[in-house]
Amino acid sequence: MKEETGSTLTLTGVTKRFDEFTAVNDLSLRVRPGRIFGLIGPNGAGKTTTIRMIVNITAPDEGTIELFGQQINPELQDRIGYLPEERGLYKKMKVIDQLRFFGELKNVKGKNADEAIDRWLARVKLTEWKNKKAMELSKGMQQKIQFIAAVMHDPDLMILDEPFSGLDPVNQEVLKEIVLELKAAGKTIIFSTHQMEMAERLCDDICMINRSNKVLDGTLREIKRSFGRNAVALRLEGDGQRVLDDTALVAKVEQHSDEMEALLAEGVDAQELLRQLVASGARVTKFELVEPSLNDIFIEKVGEVE
């Protein structure tokens, strides 16, 4: 497979310390081209520090970072689009002037820059705000301008640190669409967040870090599969309670509003439970093998360390 051969970004044994505190400890990861890579973890886990090293704002104390097949260097910065978590605009500068300035910092100038700016402003429906000062824009609008600043130079790698925070649901959806378009155009995207639902909907690959250490990585599919907890979502009509009470079969039952979740006992096949329920005369209206959500995995993995 293609993913196996190339990689956009490779971190090997990267460590970053601030005085006594180790912000990132011996982190290795690989981001494959054309995929959305989720860097997830709780606040203060070391996500932003990791990203800063990838963008070449700070240098790692140990380990190497390889980007587009080269050792990380300032020239590569032009091929990265970075939307920081802590972001801002010059309050008194017009939108168009800011974007031209940020474009120039990425070596996009003149007509090319203006075309890109117009195209992107239209895409996020802010064309009529072009000549307004940043301070006149709402926070959500400013965030979209910041996104344009990160994407207007057509980077090969996009790094989005908490891109959805502060956006209303409509704009979250617009941004999500754009991210998927970028992916379809072959761009590689690193997406950092602590919002698991969003990561689950967007990411192909996941790296979870907690307290400066990597706790988990792989494709979202693999991770979920390895976390199969053998749970079944059930809706029954009639009497199946007797079967569910059998502790040899079911370890635990959680009652939800209109359905229940049954956690199977060690070594029991879900198929066996279904057979028993049918045999007991209960009417099974829903029977579904439950995958753990990323949120469940997150809580489990992060909880483990605590």
Place this chain on the structure above:
Amino acid sequence: MTKFLAILKREYNTRVRTKMFIVATVLGPLMILLFTVVPALIFSLKAGGPTRLAVVDESERMYERVRGSLLNERGEDEGGAPAEKPAMPAPNTNAQERMRQAGEAVRATFDVRQVPLGGRSLDSIQQELNEQVLKDQLDGYVIIPKSVLESGEIEYNGRNTGDVVTSNQIRERISSAVRDQRMADNKINPQLMDEINKPVRMVTNKVTETGREQDSGQGFAFVFIVGFLIYITIIMYGQVVLAAVVEEKETRIAELLFSSVRSFPLLIGKLIGVSLVALTQLAIWALAFGAFAMWGVNALSASGLSISLPHIPASFFVYFFLFFLLGYFIYATFYALVGSMVTTTQEGGQVSMPVLFLLIMGFYLAFPVIRSPGSPLAFWVSMIPFFSPITMIVRIVTQTPPAWQILLSLAIGYATVVFLMWLAARIYRIGMLMYGKRATIPEVLRWVKQA
């Protein structure tokens, strides 16, 4: 290089195109006038009408002369003024002396009336006059005793004895009247006495390499304005740099900037961009001054008002340019450092106090340097890079030091600039990315070692 230029261009354009810049450019020269001329004027200003003065003449022969002298019927210079007063203001005097002279130029005016003795005792007259003073019918009264010609003592009682200008005038004018009376008693011709007392007139020439030039006082004003201009421009644009750095830190734009540019071109682009704004402003002022010197002065003298501007050699502009930039880069680099260490503008104001203090010290050191530009003190302070932008330019204007001193001062200064920028670039990036709390000095020192 493109990125560096982008930074520089942004810093320049966003500032020069603002209303603030235009306002500051127009108001700047007015402010300088305000700071130099107005304090002197305010000091000499006396609100209200003439001072109402009553005279009790116990000698019964002095009143007419005293009244004449107080009302100044004899004219100002006719021996009335103390002999030591120079005919022309001397250059190279200090500011206080200037202010005193300016204060004297605005003379007090008086309403004078005599209090007839009418056989009453001095006490009862005094009581009556005191009441009038308290009721605000009178501002004060003078008692001239019988023995005034011998003892030379008079007494002034007034409501506001803190008004030294007025009480000095009273003393001087009455003493002139007393002197005239003494002369008349001794049959001395007052005109002869005036001839004898006539002060010498001194023409002050400044010796320069191009020859002698007459200096009739504007020399001091010019030196003062030059020193003040450098001082105020550095403060102004240092603050601009501070605000610009704090804005980028506060709004977190810094993070985005560092993901595109190295910290060194970022810092230098900012400093040079703002320096060009300052130079633009100074150039506008210089052109306006030049235009005034070429046409304005002629027009004014044609209408009867003659102003003589000091002769400014072209080399002065070169020195001014070099020393202004020196001062700007030293202090602006400091301000940029402070900006990267703090979290808000207010905090920036507090932390930059020591920087401001250095600058103010440089400004005050200009005064002893103006008085004795060749002294060892003047030499040393014009070698210290934090002071030399002001002190050396002051020396150059008053008494140009040998070229090697100027060059040495510039060399030390610009070496300091290079060192400070090197230091700043190391601290800048770390400081700018540290949010939440103000960096302490030990922390900053550690960053220097780490970077």
